[in-house]
Amino acid sequence: MDYQTVLTTCTYCGCGCNFYLEVLDGKVIGTIPCKTSPTNEGKLCIKGWNVHEFVQSPTRLTTPLIRKNGELQEASWDEALDFTAKRLQEIAAENGGESIGFLASAKVTNEENYLFQKFARAGVGSNNVDHCARL
Amino acid sequence: METFTEPAGVWTDSCLQEKPTESAMIEDVKAKVKELLESSAIDGFVGLAERNGHVAPHLFRQPDELELLSLGDREQAGDARYPLNKLLINLACAYPDSTFGVLVRGCDERGLKTLYTWNQLHRDKVVPVGIACPQDLADRCECAQPFPDNPVAGEKAKPHEFGSVDTVEEMNTPERFAYWMQEFEKCIKCYGCRDVCPMCFCKECTLENDELVKTGTIPPENPVFHLTRAVHMAGRCIDCGLCEEACPADIPLRTLYKKVFEIVDEEFDYRTGFTTDRKSPLNIID
Numbered sequence: 538m539d540y541q542t543v544l545t546t547c548t549y550c551g552c553g554c555n556f557y558l559e560v561l562d563g564k565v566i567g568t569i570p571c572k573t574s575p576t577n578e579g580k581l582c583i584k585g586w587n588v589h590e591f592v593q594s595p596t597r598l599t600t601p602l603i604r605k606n607g608e609l610q611e612a613s614w615d616e617a618l619d620f621t622a623k624r625l626q627e628i629a630a631e632n633g634g635e636s637i638g639f640l641a642s643a644k645v646t647n648e649e650n651y652l653f654q655k656f657a658r659a660g661v662g663s664n665n666v667d668h669c670a671r672l
Numbered sequence: 673m674e675t676f677t678e679p680a681g682v683w684t685d686s687c688l689q690e691k692p693t694e695s696a697m698i699e700d701v702k703a704k705v706k707e708l709l710e711s712s713a714i715d716g717f718v719g720l721a722e723r724n725g726h727v728a729p730h731l732f733r734q735p736d737e738l739e740l741l742s743l744g745d746r747e748q749a750g751d752a753r754y755p756l757n758k759l760l761i762n763l764a765c766a767y768p769d770s771t772f773g774v775l776v777r778g779c780d781e782r783g784l785k786t787l788y789t790w791n792q793l794h795r796d797k798v799v800p801v802g803i804a805c806p807q808d809l810a811d812r813c814e815c816a817q818p819f820p821d822n823p824v825a826g827e828k829a830k831p832h833e834f835g836s837v838d839t840v841e842e843m844n845t846p847e848r849f850a851y852w853m854q855e856f857e858k859c860i861k862c863y864g865c866r867d868v869c870p871m872c873f874c875k876e877c878t879l880e881n882d883e884l885v886k887t888g889t890i891p892p893e894n895p896v897f898h899l900t901r902a903v904h905m906a907g908r909c910i911d912c913g914l915c916e917e918a919c920p921a922d923i924p925l926r927t928l929y930k931k932v933f934e935i936v937d938e939e940f941d942y943r944t945g946f947t948t949d950r951k952s953p954l955n956i957i958d
Contacts, residue, residue, distance in 0.1 A: 538716065538767055540731040544724055557728055559759065561766055570864070570918065572752045573726040580920040583862045 539563065544571060549584040550643050556581060558589055565589045625661070634662025642669050697803060698741055700825035701775070704801055706735045708773050714799050717773040718760050720744050720752070727752035729759055743775070749809040750777070755870040755914055757783045761792055773799040779813075781820035782910035782945025783870050789951050790908070792873050804828050813913055814930070817946070836927040837934065852928075856894040858921035865915035865925055866901065871908040878904065898928070905929045906936050907952025910945040 542557040555574035559567035568589045572579035591597060601617035602609040612620075628637060639657040641650045654666045701719075708714045709732070721730035721740035732738060744752040760774050776784065781800055787793045802820030810818035810829040814836060819828040843851060866872050866879060878884050878900055885900055886893040909929040916926040937943050940953040 538731075538733070538763075538770070540716070540763060542729050544726060544728060555726075559729075559762065561762065566762060568867075569729060569754060570868075571726055571728075572754065572917070573746060579917055581862060581864060581918075582860065582920065586862060586864060586867050 542569065547581070547585045547588060548644050549582075549588070551645070551647070552576060554581055554585050556585060556588070558592070565592045629661055635665060637661055637663050638665040638667065639663060640667055640669050640672055644669075694743070694745060697825035698743060701743065701801060701803060702738045702741055704824045705732065705741070705773060706738060708799060708801070709733075709735050713771070714773040715767070715770040716763070717775070717801070718756050718763065719773075719775040719801075720754065720756075727754075729754045729756060731759075731763070743803060749806045750813075753777070753912070753914065753917075755868055755912075756780060757787060757793075757870040758868075760798070761787070761870075761873060764793055764797060768794075768797075771797045771799060773801050776800045776802045776820050777805050778802075778815060778817045778819045779910055779912035779945075780870075782817070783912065785948045786871065786908060786910055786945050786952070787873075789948065790873070790955060813911070816911065834927075834930045834934065836924065837930050840927060840931075852898075853894060855923045856898050857891050858923060859891050859894070859897070860921055861890050861892045861897070862920060864918040864920065868914045868918040870912065870914070871905070871910060898923070898925075902928050902932050904954075905932050907940075907942060907944050907954045909933060 539560075539562050541560045543560055544555060544557055547554040547556060554577035555571040556577075557569045557571060558565050559569060566589060568581070568586055570577055570579050570581040570585070577585075601612045601614060603612040603617060603620055604610075625637060637657075639653065639661075641653050645653075657663050657666045705717045705719070709717065715733075717732040719730060719732055720742040721728050721732075721737070722742040723730070723740060727742045727744055727746060730737075730740065732741070742752070744750055744754070746752045756774055756776075757780055760772055763770070763772060774780070774784070781802060784793065784798060784800055788795045800820060802823040804819035804823040804826030805813070805815065806826070807818075807829040809815075811832050814832045814834050816831050816834075818831065819826070840848060840851065863879065866877065879897065880887060882888075885897055892898070909932060911926065911930060911933060913926045915929070916922075916924065919925060933944055936953060942950075942953055944952065
């Protein structure tokens with residue numbers, strides 16, 4: 538019998554609500570909002586209340602996929618990152634940095650989004666940075 | 673000119689005076705749980721632990737873990753309570769042969785008694801370890817019985833009338849309807865009231881059945897959404913107030929369900945959480 542309540546932060550948006558994930562014998566079985574969190578004070582939205590459902594969802598992607606010969610195939614992170622970097626470099630060299638758009642995420646921290654736009658502007662040379670809701 | 677008011681949670685002389693009682697209570701509970709664990713009377717104790725600066729629900733398996741024990745009191749008594757009976761049901765489902773101890777206040781024990789009648793827990797597999805709530809918490813909760821039958825710690829406070837129900841009932845019908853509609857309009861339909869509820873154990877929920885309550889829109893179908901839940905609380909709600917504490921829109925759900933308690937009492941002579949010799953009126957229909 539191994540029962541843990543693991544304090545963690547919601548990944549759904551940038552608010553940073555805290556909750557406990559109920560873990561019974563290695564399986565996540567429930568979400569309990571943290572009463573002592575100054576951010577959410579024991580409250581959650583509907584997405585936060587259901588985090589335990591997606592963590593172990595069988596349809597969740599656990600590895601990168603690359604489309605080869607018209608079909609998505611599993612790939613390693615090294616392979617996926619190398620492929621992405623190579624193609625972005627090719628596109629930027631051919632059409633200029635402005636031809637690449639960057640869609641940031643509501644699910645990451647401010648610092649990560651800062652880094653992301655910095656990479657877009659200073660690294661790639663594109664001002665085309667927008668929010669993930671434009672997807 | 674702005675006046676300075678002391679922020680909540682600041683140490684004052686009254687805190688210093690209250691502290692010994694609180695710590696004495698914790699020691700009494702620790703001693704009781706230690707005895708239960710060491711004698712193997714229980715396989716685990718569902719309680720609260722102070723970890724990482726937060727109060728967390730916790731399954732105590734070893735006596736030395738009890739150093740972390742908390743009674744859920746932070747800035748004021750009982751402000752970090754959790755639905756421990758709900759956790760207990762999960763554990764009991766996975767380990768039906770095990771016996772668990774559980775930290776209970778008056779409301780939690782009413783919950784246990786009611787859950788036994790709904791066949792969600794076995795009485796002989798649960799050992800309640802009770803604490804009595806202080807008067808200020810009993811008053812805030814308008815609690816009908818702010819203590820369990822045999823508290824291990826704390827002094828029994830006086831019960832409190834359902835004053836919030838009376839206040840709403842002083843309005844005339846159109847006023848009262850407008851009041852509740854205005855409250856229900858604030859709902860963001862997080863289902864938090866249901867999800868946190870230690871008495872909500874159905875596998876299928878009416879609130880997710882599109883034919884009974886329209887799903888997929890915000891605000892929810894009003895007043896049907898909240899009144900449906902209120903009806904389903906008849907013979908179940910033991911007035912722990914966790915729903916109202918979990919509500920991001922501050923809807924006075926507790927007042928609504930207190931009224932349901934009164935109706936069930938008046939119509940069926942069934943006092944939810946107090947009547948233990950028979951099933952709840954809504955449980956009989958099966």
